[in-house]
Amino acid sequence: MxxxxxxxxxxxxxxxxxxxxxxxxxxxxxxxxxxxxxxxxxxxxxxxxxxxxxxxxxxxxxxxxxxxxxxxxxxxxxxxxxxxxxxxxxxxxxxxxxxxxxxxxxxxxxxxxxxxxxxxxxxxxxxxxxxxxxxxxxxxxxxxxxxxxxxxxxxxxxxxxxxxxxxxxxxxxxxxxxxxxxxxxxxxxxxxxxxxxxxxxxxxxxxxxxxxxxxxxxxHTLPGVIRFALATPVPPLPLHAVVDADGKVVVESFELQKDLHLLLGWAQDHAVELRDLAAGPTRLDDVFRAINS
Amino acid sequence: MFSIASSELIQIFRNRLVLITSLIIPAAVSAFFVRQHETYADLGSLGYIAAIVLFTVAAFGLYATAVTTLASRRQNLFLKRLRSTAEGDAGILAGLLLPVVVLTVVQVTAILTALAVVAGAPANVALLVVAVLATVAMMIGLALATAGLTNSPEHAQVTTLPVTLGVIAMASWVGITGTENLAWLKRLLPGGAATELTMNAWNGGVAVTDSLLLLAPTLGWVVVAVALATRLFRWEPRR
Missing domain, CATH: 3.40.50.300 (P-loop containing nucleotide triphosphate hydrolases)
Structure with missing residues (x-):
């Protein structure tokens, strides 16, 4: 061609x-x-x-x-x-x-x-x-x-x-x-x-x-995101996260696989349920939102 | 070009409003003049009747219809659509205008033939053909220029008034009062010289060479109108 x-x-x-x-x-x-x-x-x-x-x-x-x-x-x-x-x-x-x-x-x-x-x-x-x-x-x-x-x-x-x-x-x-x-x-x-x-x-x-x-x-210029919700008070999270008043947690990560592994291990060890768990690379929407910021 | 022309013809016959303004009204007015030809021949001459029917058809059937069509095709972005094909601009305009030009020529021919049958043949048919073609060319040019100033088909009802009423008034003014007074003014205004040429062709009695000089103002208006059209014509609605 x-x-x-x-x-x-x-x-x-x-x-x-x-x-x-x-x-x-x-x-x-x-x-x-x-x-x-x-x-x-x-x-x-x-x-x-x-x-x-x-x-x-x-x-x-x-x-x-x-x-x-x-x-x-x-x-x-x-x-x-x-x-x-x-x-x-x-x-x-x-x-x-x-x-x-x-x-x-x-x-x-x-x-x-x-x-x-x-x-x-x-x-x-x-x-x-x-x-x-x-x-x-x-x-x-x-x-x-x-x-x-x-x-x-x-x-x-x-x-x-x-x-x-x-x-x-x-x-x-x-x-x-x-x-x-x-x-x-x-x-x-x-x-x-x-x-x-x-x-x-x-x-x-x-x-x-x-x-x-x-x-x-x-x-790839923006971090991937891990989201979940916590129903009950839990031990300190193993990585930097933003937690809102309803217990919804957002973790931004440039090493998604490694951080997800860390998080899942922590949840297993402490018997914590990660509700509505979702993890993925940044979506194009986020690239758009980042234009003006 | 012919694909566009045939689709335009379909649209003319599907749109009753266009059909009435472009075909029925001019035909009815012309039929009235032909029927009352003795009255109007007394008022002016048979040549005046020929000129007034020519301008009635050219003003309503050709000019106003062409302006309305172009404004409407621009407003609904049909012109832009046509320009996204392989057809050139000249081919697009020719295709859009061909059906109304052909309908106009057919109508004028039919009506003038009817006039000739009831009132006697014109003195110089060839000159009459030249007069008709020059008038058609002028009205197409004016239509392209006016279309540039017209935003919508509704707006065309206003923007076409000066030319439609103007040329019909000129045809009557020249047809009834002749060109003995104010000859230059009458010949230079749009439609004046074409009316005189049509009357000379129908009535006879004027040297053909003198008559042909009357083409100059009409063709001059074609040049002016086309020059205006190239500056004013738009293919897409204003944003």
Missing amino acids: STTPVIEVERLNLTYGDFHAVKDLSFEVRPGELYALLGTNGAGKTSTLEVVEGHRRPTSGTVRVFGHSPDDRRAVRPRMGVMLQESGFSPDLTVRESVGLIGRLTRRTDDVDRVLDVVDLTGRAGRKVSQLSGGEKRRLDFATAVYGTPELLFLDEPTTGLDIQSRDAVWATVDRLRENGATIVLTTHYLEEAQQRADRIGLMHQGTLHREGTVSELT
Whole structure:
């Protein structure tokens, strides 16, 4: 497989009037990877994505998609599918007509009925877009993005407003595309999705890339956590912990296995019950919470 | 482009409001003028009737419909969606506007043919075709520029008024009073020169070379409108 990046962003700047939305941002997305661009609200990720998708021109810096400018629609668009954050379908067209129209305009070929089946909209094919629920519109959007099995797929908050079955179906389709080597760029507010699926994460904050790396690279910068509750007074704990008034205990640890072993040994020796015991590495949520602290 | 055009045509026929303003009203007004052609020929001339039906269809059927369509497609982000495909901007606009342009040309042709049948053929059909095409081009240009100033389809009801009423007023002013007085003013305002050209083509009696000079102001408005449109036109709603 080629190792030339699918997306190259170099020193990207984007300003709206006085507001500097994106500052000197550089990153690349490699073939076949799922890159999650995450960030706090207003971090600049949608602006960045819009430049990479070709909807917005950068104030300065260069962006290449498959080695072309994103403006070069004829070269770039047939190879990429875009799921926008907001819908953008004509309310008077039916579901089938919408998929057919946008699909044809991508210059890829596919079977409309097959795509409708993938997103479970076959039963809604003849309905007007104005009659769809919010979740059905998201699935319609996803259908136009995966029409013709593109090599690169942009998913801007793909599962917002979807029930759990639809979410699973979306990810099953994405997984199939990935098996065929597709590259995925994802933004989402569901950090679990990113944590489970992303090969690499770019964490944006105030227009810059605050952190970048694999999930474990990001979470290893923060301690793991052991939580449990104590019902009765106990001998002094063997390690540093924060105990609240209800007896809930939180232990932060950079050596989770060793500290957990110590704790369990102590509990065994003193016949202490550790209720609701949970231990794990830092979650992405905590990495997010740590941004501002 | 043709994929977009055919989907637009479907949408026009599904949306009753657009169908009424773009097809029924201009057709009804035009039918009235054709039926009452003797009265209006006395007031102005047969050429005046040709000009007023041309501008009625071009103002309501083409211009106002095009502005409303573009504002509506922008507001619901359909334009952004189209721009996320491989289609270029020119192809997108052409596809969106093609159905209403074709409907306009068909309507104008049908109505002027009806007028010719009941009142007699125009003196110079070729010149009439030129006048119609120049008018259509001008109204498309003005529609693109106006669409840039229009935030929503509802807003279009206000933003299209100056041009729709203006060109129809010009057609009547020039058609009834001629261009003996205030000739320059009448020819320079949008629609004035096109009205005079249409009247010359229908009534005859004016040298074709003189008539063709009247194309200049109309094409000038096309240039002005397109220049404005390139500055004003937006593909996404204001945030």
